Amino acid sequence: MRAFVQDGYGSAEVLRPVQVDAPAPADDQILVRVKAISLNARDWHALRGDPYLARSMFGWRRPTFPVRGSDFAGVVDTVGSAVTEYQPGDEVFGDLRDSDGGFAEYVSVPQSAVQPRPANLTFEQAATLPLAGGTAVKGLRDVAPVRPGQRVLVNGASGGVGTFAVQLAKAYGAEVTGVCSARNADLVASLGADHVIDYRKADFTTAGRRYDIVLDLVANRPLRALRRVVEPDGTLVLSGGGTARPGRPYLVGPMGLVIAGQTLGRIGRQRVLLLQTGRDPAMLASLRKLAEEKTIVPVIDRAFGFDEIPEAMRYLMVEHARAKVVVSVSPGG
Known part of the structure; x- marks a missing residue:
């Protein structure tokens, strides 16, 4: 699969595409084929290691997790033996804030880290929620x-x-x-x-x-x-x-x-x-309900292609993007 990694801190140009094996889900995990990614200021700060004090969380000399990205939406590909809530083909959105890794074509996550995609939202819209x-x-x-x-x-x-x-x-x-x-x-x-x-x-x-x-x-x-x-x-x-x-x-x-x-x-x-936030399964369920009720409607400024992730990151923070910036993912290009 394709993924974008960063080996050190810097601007969007430190992100580089690589070919790696798709992660194998553990017994309690699901493998999701990513359809959309949402970018956040958190990704930019982790990319830059900015401010320095935040490197206590990201890694002092280099990122502990080299693949950025926490918000995603996609389709369940395979499930671990202990997974009971999802099956292949289910459409979901999820939160990877425990480990990042969303700038990739596949992600492996605990079943508690996802919720069914609201039927009234596109994959891109659902990815903006977490x-x-x-x-x-x-x-x-x-x-x-x-x-x-x-x-x-x-x-x-x-x-x-x-x-x-x-x-x-x-x-x-x-x-x-x-x-x-x-x-x-x-x-x-x-x-x-x-x-x-x-x-x-x-x-x-x-x-x-x-x-x-x-x-x-x-x-x-x-x-x-x-x-x-x-x-x-x-x-x-x-x-x-x-x-x-x-x-x-x-x-x-x-x-x-x-x-x-x-x-x-x-x-x-x-x-x-x-205001401190982290990955919260109950929050994902609340967001799904709010979206289905149309209490919140995601606003997307601009969508980029997977190969344009560095440009999307630059646009997010340097061009003063409004609302959400997303990346649409289509395997193999």
């Missing part, structure tokens, strides 16, 4: 549950997580404000945002308006400024973020804001919470 959709659900359903009538601001509303977050906040009955660039304002409004702020023309942290929940997905404002727009009894949810830059990686980068927020925790009644 990380981005799961982060939005975790933030606005679990960490800071949205209640009807609350005012919610999403900083980074046109990004992969942001497009899901706007839809969820609106579905939960909130008055939603999205922060993005002017070119993405119509998209964010079409997803349900009641107000859209162009961050190039206005600083939402100095506008004098407060919100019950602020979901920060960008990390481009200091903690003190973010807290200023949160109601005294409101909640600020931090989810890392950060954008690509040329040259050497950051030492700490956007993680500095997260660390500061985690240290602060609670000031009076105001809460500052860190």
Whole structure:
């Protein structure tokens, strides 16, 4: 099978195609023929080893797992002897965040790492759900549950997580404000945002308006400024973020804001919470249900071919892609 690997840290050009044997599924695993891959900022940070502090997770000198990619959708090819929930031919989407490995034509995963593909979604749409959709659900359903009538601001509303977050906040009955660039304002409004702020023309942290929940997905404002727009009894949810830059990686980068927020925790009644996510079988089931009910509808900016994965990675972070960037996979080209 074809796969893209990275032997060291760097830009998208360090990814190289190789021919390797398809992984053999263990007794409790399934082998999936990948039909679509969704790219995430996490993939870019792992590719660059950026910030340096994150290399404690990715590997200090070189990546522990040389194949990037965690979000995928495809067709079950074979199943291990202990697998009871799936059979060859089943269409699934899944999450590989425990080990990565999604930039390949086949992946071998535990049956708990997948869910049936929602019938109303394409493979490309289904592949966008695990990380981005799961982060939005975790933030606005679990960490800071949205209640009807609350005012919610999403900083980074046109990004992969942001497009899901706007839809969820609106579905939960909130008055939603999205922060993005002017070119993405119509998209964010079409997803349900009641107000859209162009961050190039206005600083939402100095506008004098407060919100019950602020979901920060960008990390481009200091903690003190973010807290200023949160109601005294409101909640600020931090989810890392950060954008690509040329040259050497950051030492700490956007993680500095997260660390500061985690240290602060609670000031009076105001809460500052860190949004941490990981592979969660229950979350995959929730995402499937939300998609089938059309509570969330994936938005795809651009689709690339498998051989274009390096270009897709570059487009994701350097060209300021909006919503989701996906890769369509067809075995053998």
